[in-house]
Amino acid sequence: MDKKDIKKFEKVLSQESKRITKELKTIAKEDTRPKGDFDTRFPEWGQSPDENALEVTMYEKTLPVEFTLELRLKEIEEALEKIKKGQYGLCQACQKVISLARLEALPEAKLCLDCVKKKTQKS
Numbered sequence: 001m002d003k004k005d006i007k008k009f010e011k012v013l014s015q016e017s018k019r020i021t022k023e024l025k026t027i028a029k030e031d032t033r034p035k036g037d038f039d040t041r042f043p044e045w046g047q048s049p050d051e052n053a054l055e056v057t058m059y060e061k062t063l064p065v066e067f068t069l070e071l072r073l074k075e076i077e078e079a080l081e082k083i084k085k086g087q088y089g090l091c092q093a094c095q096k097v098i099s100l101a102r103l104e105a106l107p108e109a110k111l112c113l114d115c116v117k118k119k120t121q122k123s
């Protein structure tokens with residue numbers, strides 16, 4: 001891949017990583033131990049049963065959002081790591097080059113379209 005393209009994707013990925021980290025910080029407090037792991041903040045609105053029920057509902061709503069963001073952040077970090085190692089843009093399954101169009105749409109893509117298709121057909 002062109003060095004210029006790699007630079008471009010590196011920029012996109014690090015911006016995306018910062019954005020997601022910021023978003024995660026608004027819904028969860030950062031857990032400093034495993035890097036990039038966040039605990040969903042449990043809202044404390046009050047002690048009445050109504051308030052407690054609301055807190056639980058909020059917590060349950062935030063949890064999947066946090067999980068999705070965390071997963072995406074992890075994939076972005078992995079992609080950035082690959083850039084450092086000079087392996088960016090290669091499919092993890094078949095080692096072929098992932099098309100630029102696919103990376104434009106999903107810079108953290110780990111698999112080429114062929115492998116994604118194979119994977120979805122199997123399951």
Ligand SMILES: [Zn+2]
Pocket residue numbers: 091092093094095096111112113114115
């Ligand atoms: Zn592949």
